[in-house]
Amino acid sequence: MTIQFIAIGTSLGGLEALEVLLAGLPKNFPVPVAIVQHRHKSSDDKLRVALQEYSALVVTEPQDKEEIVPGYIYLAPADYHLMIEVTSDAVREPSFSLCVDAAVTYARPSIDVLFETAADTYAERLIAVLLTGANHDGMQGMRKIKARGGKTVVQEPSTAACPIMPEAAIAAGVADKVLPLADIAPYLVKMCNF
Amino acid sequence: MLREQLEDIEIQLLLEGIHRYYGFDFRNYALASLKRRIWKIIRAESLTSISGLQEKVLHDPECMERFLCSLSVNVTTMFRDPNFFLMFRKKVVPILRTYPFIRVWHAGCSSGEEVYSLAILLQEEGLYHRCRLYATDINEMVLKKAKAGIYPLDAMQYYTQNYLQAGGKKAFSEYYTSAYEHAIFSSYLKENIIFSQHNLVIDNSFNEFNIILCRNVLIYFNRFLQQRVFNLFHESLVQFGILGLGRQETMKFTPHEQDYEQLEGGEKFYRRIR
Ligand SMILES: C[S@@+](CC[C@H](N)C(=O)[O-])C[C@H]1O[C@@H](n2cnc3c(N)ncnc32)[C@H](O)[C@@H]1O
Numbered sequence: 001m002t003i004q005f006i007a008i009g010t011s012l013g014g015l016e017a018l019e020v021l022l023a024g025l026p027k028n029f030p031v032p033v034a035i036v037q038h039r040h041k042s043s044d045d046k047l048r049v050a051l052q053e054y055s056a057l058v059v060t061e062p063q064d065k066e067e068i069v070p071g072y073i074y075l076a077p078a079d080y081h082l083m084i085e086v087t088s089d090a091v092r093e094p095s096f097s098l099c100v101d102a103a104v105t106y107a108r109p110s111i112d113v114l115f116e117t118a119a120d121t122y123a124e125r126l127i128a129v130l131l132t133g134a135n136h137d138g139m140q141g142m143r144k145i146k147a148r149g150g151k152t153v154v155q156e157p158s159t160a161a162c163p164i165m166p167e168a169a170i171a172a173g174v175a176d177k178v179l180p181l182a183d184i185a186p187y188l189v190k191m192c193n194f
Numbered sequence: 195m196l197r198e199q200l201e202d203i204e205i206q207l208l209l210e211g212i213h214r215y216y217g218f219d220f221r222n223y224a225l226a227s228l229k230r231r232i233w234k235i236i237r238a239e240s241l242t243s244i245s246g247l248q249e250k251v252l253h254d255p256e257c258m259e260r261f262l263c264s265l266s267v268n269v270t271t272m273f274r275d276p277n278f279f280l281m282f283r284k285k286v287v288p289i290l291r292t293y294p295f296i297r298v299w300h301a302g303c304s305s306g307e308e309v310y311s312l313a314i315l316l317q318e319e320g321l322y323h324r325c326r327l328y329a330t331d332i333n334e335m336v337l338k339k340a341k342a343g344i345y346p347l348d349a350m351q352y353y354t355q356n357y358l359q360a361g362g363k364k365a366f367s368e369y370y371t372s373a374y375e376h377a378i379f380s381s382y383l384k385e386n387i388i389f390s391q392h393n394l395v396i397d398n399s400f401n402e403f404n405i406i407l408c409r410n411v412l413i414y415f416n417r418f419l420q421q422r423v424f425n426l427f428h429e430s431l432v433q434f435g436i437l438g439l440g441r442q443e444t445m446k447f448t449p450h451e452q453d454y455e456q457l458e459g460g461e462k463f464y465r466r467i468r
Binding site: 042061062063064065066067077080081083084085086087097098099100101102113116117120121123148 | 197198201224225226227229230231267269276410412413414416417420440441442443444446447
């Protein structure tokens with residue numbers, strides 16, 4: 001089954017981890033990537049600009065109902081949940097959708113929300129990656145991804161700035177693969193038939 | 195058939211039933227967030243499936259009440275995205291100054307925090323006495339709060355920060371008096387505001403406006419419904435009138451894209467040019 005979407009979640013220590021991961025994805029990486037990084041609700045463009053430094057792909061904060069296309073790294077905007085949905089029954093093209101619903105596991109954007117809606121849309125054509133962090137966000141989302149046949153990758157806790165989030169996912173038994181940070185990008189490149 | 199497709203069918207049946215029986219129309223709300231909220235309600239009602247919720251909602255009007263409550267998202271803030279209000283001062287106010295009388299429609303105003311923010315701003319720019327603000331929402335309950343203009347005092351610290359970043363000119367505390375852990379906004383701010391119920395899904399235009407603000411409401415609608423609302427706003431805006439949207443909302447890719455130009459400054463202000 002070809003992979004059509006990659007969803008990445010991270011919290012405390014995420015910027016450094018994303019630097020390594022994004023630097024490992026080549027310019028012609030064929031699958032769209034979305035990232036939820038927990039951050040303060042009044043954050044501005046700085047995170048996007050910082051991530052762009054490390055990536056050969058275009059890093060952008062999606063607008064509501066924006067169509068999802070390869071060649072882009074989509075970053076969840078501050079203070080909005082980032083979700084995936086299909087436009088309608090007639091047009092089953094996935095697009096982004098945003099909302100300001102209550103925080104989930106104290107976070108907006110929440111990793112669970114991205115993961116769960118991506119699972120609904122992409123089922124087994126999805127890979128989710130959970131990186132460093134100090135809470136349990138992402139664990140429920142990974143459970144649903146597994147149930148729908150998608151793949152889940154968790155950062156080896158010993159290589160994480162904060163191991164709590166990866167450890168929570170591993171303990172919950174929702175990790176298909178546990179990889180050191182440096183091996184995650186190469187794994188994604190391989191999985192996307194690249 | 196895939197499980198997620200079955201889920202979508204169940205949701206359609208639920209929404210269709212609610213529409214036919216109670217008249218509330220959620221059929222064209224954006225699916226992903228709607229689905230999450232529906233599952234939240236299912237858990238709160240100790241049920242296990244969407245069909246189970248359908249049965250309960252249709253036979254138990256009290257459950258329907260709770261359903262309506264949990265389905266509506268009324269999250270709002272004073273001077274949310276301060277830069278939006280700063281740009282309002284810099285780019286929109288000069289345009290408004292050219293009008294002898296200014297009609298503003300604030301659609302989906304929720305509990306009113308944004309409307310009072312705007313009233314304060316217009317007051318400081320010396321325009322408020324020339325303005326009439328129509329603040330509407332589908333939800334009667336939040337409109338009541340909006341009319342009262344009383345908000346928890348502990349939010350004021352954050353709102354003050356926003357106010358200052360938005361170019362506020364005074365001490366924010368001048369606009370309210372505090373009592374019993376609440377901030378009561380001055381009644382002169384309400385003088386030119388008319389609060390009323392309006393449903394963007396079914397109701398029509400009710401006036402012609404120089405400016406329409408509708409932030410973080412369209413994200414809850416699917417493309418079809420967004421289109422309806424953009425048409426409604428188009429009909430309701432004067433030539434060269436201004437439409438202000440939320441930070442992640444856009445007129446790009448809509449059939450009205452060519453009818454508007456975005457004001458400079460990066461915020462979502464669109465000026466109707468034809
Ligand atoms: C997230 S709040 C946005 C409040 C405010 N504009 C802001 O950005 O802070 C969304 C509001 O849209 C209202 N709403 C939802 N559906 C609506 C409809 N069909 N017609 C009018 N208002 C609606 C809700 O009741 C809610 O108050």
